[in-house]
Amino acid sequence: MGSLTHSTAPALVGYVVRALDLQAHLFEVTLTVAQVEADQVVSLPVWIPGSYLVREFAKHLQGLQARQGNKPVAITQRDKCSWQIHTKAGKALVLKYQVYAFDSSVRTAWLDTQRGFFNGTSLCLRVHGQEDTPHQLGLSNEGLPKDWQAATALRAQRVSKRGFGDYLADSYDELVDSPVELGAFWRGEFVAAGIKHHFIVSGASASFDGARLLADTQAICEAEISFWHGRQPQQAPQRHYLFMLNAVHDGYGGLEHRHSTALICKRADLPRHGQAKSGALSDGYTTLLGLISHEYFHTWNVKRLRPAEFARYDYAQENYTDLLWFFEGFTSYFDVLLLRRAKLIDNAHYLKLLAKTINQVLQTPGRQLQSVAQSSRDAWVKYYRQDENTANATVSYYTKGALVALCLDLSLRHSGKTSLDAVMRALWLRCQGGPMTQDDLLAVLADLSGQSYAVQVQQWVHGTADLPLKKLLKQHGIHYEEESASRLDQLGMKVSEQQGIRVKSVLRASAAEQAGFAAGDEWLGVATGQGKTTQRWRLNKLDDLATYLGSDTSCRALVARDQRLLTLPLNLPDTVRSVTLTVADTQPVNAWLDGKRPA
Structure with missing residues (x-):
């Protein structure tokens, strides 16, 4: 499922991945480097971009061996995730090793008799000094069931109809940002705004309605491409895209990539044949569509428009930023809003989901102790390491970040001059779809609205006071009611x-x-x-x-x-109070939810 575009540059670093033992959950990787430095250093990342926790992927690497020509080469482990190979400069190096793969999440690697999956951060050693050279990935079907296929968003070189063969990446970053799915999965495709999208689903039951999932996902993608590029969809940065969904008995999650996303959902949340295609969506299917919308929005917001601190990833340690409230929180605001604009949910359903987010934040004591900027920086030690005291000491940069976006959007619309939609598009142009800072956001807010939003950002993002939700929602035709909680x-x-x-x-x-x-x-x-x-x-x-x-x-x-x-x-x-939201005045509500320009 990679693009058929061919690179003219030869790959200087090449990997061949094969399933060594399905029952033992072992991949075997052969890494060939055309030319190496003396005492070449290689390492495995300790984290994967998009999931802010040091996960120590090297703990699953075993049996590392090295050869130059027919001679074995000595290896010295430098630290927890890097090795020095005692090579002679200028000669080809071949490394061979195994990786244990038994984590069913979207962040690492999995292999059993039913399915295989991996991120390059779990399997592919980084060759220091050659990160920006072309990298080749070979996917072998040796030892796999005959009905298995392979899928990745990498560019295909020589690939069979089932997807096995050689793929090309322009750099190590692109290689490890392109997960691979293996198995007897369902597959479908659609075109949105002229861009071909592929969708694969593993683990679905016979009742799965693939046609409906494709149609609803297409509506989401078209709404988001239109959001970012209006009448110029050809300016979208992706030329192809791959959705990879693993359906399980109980699970939820997603991880964004530049040309793909890896998703996991409950099998029961998939659309089923025979379900009514009109009326309200089930809660489970709405959750899945929201996840799809969220990860696809990241194609722009975090994979390209991203924190300045992420201009170049450091795979060996934590990469800190105070801006996850923007990149995850604003994405969380728009993911459900764009379901409404794609006509997959109505106003009442949207307001129900928004009220749920408001209640989650208001019923979190930690919101009074931690700002969303602090929450962003603390993600490495708090958000991904939750315990019994998490809700008392922290606030989620997803949920409160979404409410900060809501407040900015409604404030901008109330001014009659602009909206958060326009701010996002202007940021994309200002930063050329690349690294940005909070100062970039403040500059765009001031430019489009004609006034400074520094005070609001300081209070809402860097402070711990409750947001002016009731006032702003009432200004836009929403009845905001607080009643006794259950x-x-x-x-x-x-x-x-x-x-x-x-x-x-x-x-x-x-x-x-x-x-x-x-x-x-x-x-x-x-x-x-x-x-x-x-x-x-x-x-x-x-x-x-x-x-x-x-x-x-x-x-x-x-x-x-x-x-x-x-x-x-x-x-x-x-x-304890619970918030409910209902429409009091249809005209301003529709103007906001339809994304119309303020009058």
């Missing part, structure tokens, strides 16, 4: 209900914290009433609480902690 939200805890009720986290100053609940507690039951009216109930799931409490707002909770049985006094005061 009994379960009043508790202020998150639980696992796999085997009984196990407390995962307790929110700061919540009813659960005041009662004395702690992460790890097993909630066994409740006692209601007093004296002769006392009733004791076993809890099997959290929903049982509302049934047993009735109109009561207090009870005694029986929990097990470290093999001790504790009785905790639980009161549910009416303090």
